[in-house]
Amino acid sequence: MISKNQTLGxxxxxxxxxxxxxxxxxxxxxxxxxxxxxxxNHEVNKAGLVDIIGNxxxxxxxxxxxxxxxxxxxxxxxxTLINRNIICGIASExxxxxxxxxxxxxxxxxxxxxxxxxxxxxxxIDVNVSVGTIFSVYRRITELGTPVTQEDFLQKGNQQVAxxxxxxxxxxxxVYTTGDGVNGFTLNPAIGSYYLSHPNMQxxxxxxxxxxxxGNYIHFPQGVKNYIKYCQKEEGNRPYTSRYIGSLxxxxxxxxxxxxxxxxxxxxxxxxxKLRLLYExxxxxxxxxxxxxxxxxxxxxILDIKPTELHQRVPxxxxxxxxxxxxxEFMKH
Ligand code: AHM
Ligand code: MG
Numbered sequence: 001m002i003s004k005n006q007t008l009g010x011x012x013x014x015x016x017x018x019x020x021x022x023x024x025x026x027x028x029x030x031x032x033x034x035x036x037x038x039x040x041n042h043e044v045n046k047a048g049l050v051d052i053i054g055n056x057x058x059x060x061x062x063x064x065x066x067x068x069x070x071x072x073x074x075x076x077x078x079x080t081l082i083n084r085n086i087i088c089g090i091a092s093e094x095x096x097x098x099x100x101x102x103x104x105x106x107x108x109x110x111x112x113x114x115x116x117x118x119x120x121x122x123x124x125i126d127v128n129v130s131v132g133t134i135f136s137v138y139r140r141i142t143e144l145g146t147p148v149t150q151e152d153f154l155q156k157g158n159q160q161v162a163x164x165x166x167x168x169x170x171x172x173x174x175v176y177t178t179g180d181g182v183n184g185f186t187l188n189p190a191i192g193s194y195y196l197s198h199p200n201m202q203x204x205x206x207x208x209x210x211x212x213x214x215g216n217y218i219h220f221p222q223g224v225k226n227y228i229k230y231c232q233k234e235e236g237n238r239p240y241t242s243r244y245i246g247s248l249x250x251x252x253x254x255x256x257x258x259x260x261x262x263x264x265x266x267x268x269x270x271x272x273x274k275l276r277l278l279y280e281x282x283x284x285x286x287x288x289x290x291x292x293x294x295x296x297x298x299x300x301x302i303l304d305i306k307p308t309e310l311h312q313r314v315p316x317x318x319x320x321x322x323x324x325x326x327x328x329e330f331m332k333h
Contacts (some may be wrong), residue, residue, distance in 0.1 A: 008034055008174065008185040008194035015178075026137070026162060026178065029086050029112055033135055036080040037166040037174055038192060040073045040119070040133065044168045047125050069125055070094060073118035073133060081114060084155045088140055089113040089148035091310055093191040094121075098310065100147045108145055113138050113152050114162065115281035121247030130169035132249025136283035137162040153310060157282035157303035164287065175201065175253070177290040182256075198257075203293035207259025207320040208237055211244045211251045219267035223298065223331035227263075230330065248275065252318065253286055256291055261319035261327060263315065272313040277305060281316050294324040298331040 006014075008108055009031070016027045047069060074094040081087050082101055088110040091098035104107045117134040124131050138159055140152040162177025163205045172187040184198030210231045217225065231240040243260070245251050251262050275281050284303035285295030295302040295318040305314065317327050 002170055006196040008196070009184070011183070011196055015180075016095050017299070023123055025086065025110065025112060027115070028084065029081070029137060030162065030164075030176065030178075032080050032084050032086055033164075033166075034174060034194060037133060037172070038187065039076050039080075041166070041168055041172045041187065043072055043076075043130065044069060044119075044125065048128060057194075068122075070119040070122040071255045072138075077116055077118050077133070086110060087112045087114050089152060091115045091153045091278065093117040093276060093311075097152065097293070098148070098153050111139050111144060113140055115147060115278050115283075117152060117276070120249055120280065121245075123327070124245070125178075129245060130167060130247055130250040132168065132247065132253075133166040134249060134280055134283050135164055136160055136278070136286070150310070153278065154307040156306055157277075157285055160282060160286045161302075163283035165252075165283070167249050168255050169250060169253075173197070175287070177287055179286075179290065182287055184293040201256055201291050203256050203291050203320045204259035205292070205320060206237075206253065206322045207261065208240045209243050209258055209260030210263070210323075211241050211242070211255060211260060211319075212263040212265075213244060213246065214242070216267050219266075220265055221298075223326075223333065224263065226333070227327045227330040229241045248280060248284065252278065254289075255319045256288075256293065259320045259323075261317065261323040263318075263327065264316045266315040270313070273315040275313060275316045277302070277307055277312045277314040278310060281314050281318075284316075284318055288318050292321065293319055294321045295319075296324060296328055299330060308327075 012027045012030055035111050074092055087227035089098055115136045119131055121131045121135055138155050140148055142149055142152055162178045167173045173184050174185040182201040184201055186197040187194050255262055264271045264275050281302050288295045297315045298317055317324050
């Protein structure tokens with residue numbers, strides 16, 4: 001039962017039984033992410049004060065050196081998940097390799113691995129623009145009680161058990177799915193609790209917003225160029241509006257609420273584009289599909305791509321179903 005003044009804690013407890021492999025482990029995992037997100041949120045909110053209380057690389061009053069926020073967020077999420085002994089492995093956009101956690105211990109029965117982009121769009125922090133954390137959860141496929149291997153992380157996105165993001169915006173929100181729709185929770189900073197503010201989020205089937213870095217236009221594949229021209233054409237409900245923050249979580253979040261498409265295509269310089277399949281595209285694709293949207297690389301469903309490496313990049317077309325399908329049509333010709 002969804003009621004609007006429910007806190008995230010209450011929601012997790014109430015919905016635990018409906019998780020596919022319910023054992024309380026996934027609930028504890030989401031709980032840890034919610035906690036780490038609060039700590040990171042606090043730090044992100046202070047970013048504008050950095051010149052006043054000390055520069056990055058300088059030593060602060062306590063004698064600790066100040067970290068860049070993306071490194072800080074990375075450490076916080078990893079520490080929280082390791083300390084609470086909930087998962088058996090973690091891979092992060094900020095780390096070259098995955099981290100195996102206590103999995104040499106044969107008594108260690110934790111079954112989930114987490115993949116995380118701790119602070120996506122972090123170059124926006126300097127200019128006070130929203131950034132986000134993106135996470136994705138899988139069940140390990142290797143045997144319990146043995147060290148996790150790369151195989152556990154290189155699973156297709158359609159195997160995700162949970163995925164979500166935190167948006168550090170005008171409000172801080174945690175939006176996630178466990179495969180049963182998408183719900184959004186807004187942090188009340190005065191109390192430190194997240195409240196269910198956006199139950200059952202859905203992409204409108206159609207939209208009028210396109211989000212793409214048009215500065216790269218000259219390097220885009222012809223299909224994308226033609227689609228952009230289509231978006232700009234005066235016909236029916238077009239021209240569409242162009243909105244690009246350059247912060248995937250924020251662009252996605254707006255498009256999910258208002259209806260729109262986000263594109264980061266391949267280009268002649270980087271044929272696979274910029275975004276990472278495991279840390280960015282898979283979790284966003286899972287959320288999109290759970291919210292009645294669609295995500296593809298222009299030709300194939302993102303969630304069906306078999307990853308071959310941890311930091312693999314992939315072209316990304318994601319948003320309102322009809323818009324993504326239209327863009328795919330243009331890619332075919
Ligand atoms: P990051 O992981 O280095 O932060 O890069 C990912 C970000 C996305 O949030 C955003 O949509 C995209 O990069 C913007 O890239 P560009 O500046 O090339 O348009
Ligand atoms: Mg990123």
